[in-house]
Amino acid sequence: MSGPLLEVEGLKVEFDTWDGRVRVLDGVSLSVSPGETLGIVGESGCGKSMTALAVMGLVPKPAGHVTGGAIRYRGEDLVKASDGRMRDLRGNRIAMIFQEPMTSLNPVFTVGDQIAETARLHLGLSPAEARKRAVEMLRAVHIPEAERRVAEYPHQFSGGMRQRVMIAMALACEPEVLIADEPTTALDVTVQAQIFDLLEELRAAEGTAIVLITHDMGATAEMADRVVVMYAGRKVEEGPVDAILGNPAHPYTQGLLACRPNLQLGHAAARPQLHEIPGVVPPLHLLGRGCAFADRCPRAMPRCGEAFPPAYDVGESHAAACWLLEEARAA
Amino acid sequence: MGFAAWLARRIAYAAGLLAAVAILNFSLMHLAPGDIVQTIVGEMGGASEETIAQLRKSYGLDRSFPEQLGIYLGRVATGDLGTSAYYNQPVLNLILDRVPATVLLVVAALGLAITLGTFLGVMAARFPASWLGAVVTIVALFGFSAPVFWSGLMLLLLFASVFELLPASGMYDVAQGATGIAYALDVAYHLVLPAGTLALIYLALYSRLSRASMLEVLGSDYVRTARAKGLSENKVVFKHALRNAILPVVTVAGLQLSAMLAGAVLVETVFTWPGMGQLAFESILRRDNQLILGILLLSAVLVIVGNLLTDAAYRFIDPRIKTGG
Ligand SMILES: Nc1ncnc2c1ncn2[C@@H]1O[C@H](COP(=O)(O)OP(=O)(O)OP(=O)(O)O)[C@@H](O)[C@H]1O
Numbered sequence: 001m002s003g004p005l006l007e008v009e010g011l012k013v014e015f016d017t018w019d020g021r022v023r024v025l026d027g028v029s030l031s032v033s034p035g036e037t038l039g040i041v042g043e044s045g046c047g048k049s050m051t052a053l054a055v056m057g058l059v060p061k062p063a064g065h066v067t068g069g070a071i072r073y074r075g076e077d078l079v080k081a082s083d084g085r086m087r088d089l090r091g092n093r094i095a096m097i098f099q100e101p102m103t104s105l106n107p108v109f110t111v112g113d114q115i116a117e118t119a120r121l122h123l124g125l126s127p128a129e130a131r132k133r134a135v136e137m138l139r140a141v142h143i144p145e146a147e148r149r150v151a152e153y154p155h156q157f158s159g160g161m162r163q164r165v166m167i168a169m170a171l172a173c174e175p176e177v178l179i180a181d182e183p184t185t186a187l188d189v190t191v192q193a194q195i196f197d198l199l200e201e202l203r204a205a206e207g208t209a210i211v212l213i214t215h216d217m218g219a220t221a222e223m224a225d226r227v228v229v230m231y232a233g234r235k236v237e238e239g240p241v242d243a244i245l246g247n248p249a250h251p252y253t254q255g256l257l258a259c260r261p262n263l264q265l266g267h268a269a270a271r272p273q274l275h276e277i278p279g280v281v282p283p284l285h286l287l288g289r290g291c292a293f294a295d296r297c298p299r300a301m302p303r304c305g306e307a308f309p310p311a312y313d314v315g316e317s318h319a320a321a322c323w324l325l326e327e328a329r330a331a
Numbered sequence: 332m333g334f335a336a337w338l339a340r341r342i343a344y345a346a347g348l349l350a351a352v353a354i355l356n357f358s359l360m361h362l363a364p365g366d367i368v369q370t371i372v373g374e375m376g377g378a379s380e381e382t383i384a385q386l387r388k389s390y391g392l393d394r395s396f397p398e399q400l401g402i403y404l405g406r407v408a409t410g411d412l413g414t415s416a417y418y419n420q421p422v423l424n425l426i427l428d429r430v431p432a433t434v435l436l437v438v439a440a441l442g443l444a445i446t447l448g449t450f451l452g453v454m455a456a457r458f459p460a461s462w463l464g465a466v467v468t469i470v471a472l473f474g475f476s477a478p479v480f481w482s483g484l485m486l487l488l489l490f491a492s493v494f495e496l497l498p499a500s501g502m503y504d505v506a507q508g509a510t511g512i513a514y515a516l517d518v519a520y521h522l523v524l525p526a527g528t529l530a531l532i533y534l535a536l537y538s539r540l541s542r543a544s545m546l547e548v549l550g551s552d553y554v555r556t557a558r559a560k561g562l563s564e565n566k567v568v569f570k571h572a573l574r575n576a577i578l579p580v581v582t583v584a585g586l587q588l589s590a591m592l593a594g595a596v597l598v599e600t601v602f603t604w605p606g607m608g609q610l611a612f613e614s615i616l617r618r619d620n621q622l623i624l625g626i627l628l629l630s631a632v633l634v635i636v637g638n639l640l641t642d643a644a645y646r647f648i649d650p651r652i653k654t655g656g
């Protein structure tokens with residue numbers, strides 16, 4: 001297929017809160033093609049999960065609303081799609097796995113039933129066929145003794161194993177897009193690597209497009225083809241993974257990369273120097289007209305507080321939204 | 332732990348518990364002023380010291396308290412609950428005649444309260460902005476604040492006197508002398524008011540409880556997962572959420588079984604339902620101590636059995652309990 005499989009354009013999501021209406025996403029755009037992995041990075045609260053939920057049609061109701069933009073799956077705008085159409089796509093063509101493997105599985109059903117349920121719903125399999133499919137999927141995600149474990153309950157699995165079950169469930173209908181929202185945050189490091197290997201293996205085998213949401217720059221470097229950097233509900237930079245990691249254009253991206261512990265500093269004894277970006281993400285209802293990062297930006301200028309910068313191309317399909325880039329261009 | 336081992340352990344506990352209940356009941360009864368002899372003498376319009384002493388001896392009341400207790404426990408252990416002074420019949424037979432009516436009443440009330448209460452609560456949680464939430468709140472407020480005997484009388488007035496829709500008393504129509512299905516229907520017809528009355532207070536409680544529990548479960552991660560699968564909202568609510576949300580209701584229902592039996596005493600009296608509660612009420616007025624003791628013990632058995640069933644239901648609903656403890 002030519003062109004992107006999933007395309008988000010100018011997405012706006014707003015929430016009704018006690019502080020009035022807050023804009024949680026403001027003009028987010030991204031796209032992902034078959035077999036590609038798109039990384040979405042950014043600090044906590046910048047709207048990564050909300051972007052994913054919006055694509056799934058699962059923005060929490062009644063407080064949340066998609067108030068603008070389009071989400072196109074094979075050209076069809078999902079913002080305008082009916083509930084029934086969204087249910088057909090969810091878990092079938094577009095699937096999602098969540099940050100919290102410990103609580104994301106229903107404690108009162110066996111993992112087999114939970115995987116089989118999706119297969120029965122979307123593929124119309126009989127109970128027996130669906131159960132076979134569940135065993136198959138457990139094998140595909142490398143859970144040992146799948147025939148036995150298919151009849152076990154979530155509490156009998158470790159965190160890493162539960163995340164494998166979640167992945168098995170999400171992939172049971174061979175979706176074209178898999179959104180993985182911080183799939184390893186709750187797991188320990190060795191297990192994290194296994195989960196990433198698994199996702200990579202499945203992508204290679206099935207050609208699934210993956211949207212990988214993470215704080216982890218290391219995982220992004222390893223997994224992603226392209227990266228979108230978000231800050232306070234907006235996309236601030238986007239580009240090929242090498243360009244983003246090697247030549248970040250936005251001060252926020254530069255800050256994020258500096259935060260990454262660099263363990264190859266030469267002297268074994270030297271403690272890696274950890275940077276941090278001073279300050280915190282501002283509360284969304286207090287956002288002004290200007291760049292949301294201005295307060296924390298080491299290179300902020302007066303105009304940064306006045307208007308949000310447009311995106312400037314800084315390389316081959318690499319763009320960032322920062323006034324510095326205009327200055328640089330003018331110079 | 333396997334089911335059989337669990338059951339064996341629970342039955343052993345239950346036996347110990349029953350022994351404690353028997354001792355406690357007997358002691359309390361002993362402490363209470365008045366006894367069967369005084370009642371008899373009162374009805375006879377007085378008697379000589381000699382006659383009273385003889386009567387006391389014939390009922391074993393002349394012995395010391397520990398002796399009486401020992402004799403009582405020994406009898407109970409062999410399944411002999413004594414003889415009713417009023418009916419002059421074995422206590423066990425009298426009670427067993429009444430148990431089915433009470434069990435029917437309590438089970439019907441409990442079933443009604445749990446199903447209707449949970450349904451109202453779930454619907455109120457499922458459609459938070461609808462009028463259902465207000466209905467649940469009002470029903471809950473009313474059910475909670477109205478005492479059983481009052482709401483019973485009001486329902487009686489309304490449905491039996493004003494509208495003449497339902498029978499006011501009894502368990503079946505003697506005149507009909509129906510059998511089989513017709514008899515069952517007749518009993519069900521007579522059951523509506525008493526069971527409805529008894530259910531009211533718990534219906535209120537369970538609808539509140541299940542609404543709160545449902546709202547919490549609907550915000551949980553696994554419900555989000557269920558939605559992400561593409562399930563319909565009804566499947567999400569009634570399959571994935573309900574089974575989790577109902578756990579607190581089951582717990583509370585089990586704990587309240589004894590309170591419900593106590594409520595049954597009032598309801599049976601108001602509606603002259605021929606159950607254990609009515610028998611207990613009359614026996615207390617008659618100071619028929621053996622019968623009262625028997626009823627108390629049998630009630631304890633019912634509560635213990637009920638709690639056992641609750642725990643079994645819990646193990647069935649929540650798989651974590653099987654390996655957990
Ligand atoms: N129900 C809600 N009502 C109001 N605001 C909300 C609601 N849910 C989320 N938000 C806001 O939306 C913003 C984006 O949240 P989101 O969960 O997408 O962040 P995130 O980037 O995924 O963060 P994390 O890395 O912690 O998962 C946050 O500022 C949050 O406060």
Ligand SMILES: [Mg+2]
Binds near residue numbers: 048049050
């Ligand atoms: Mg998140």
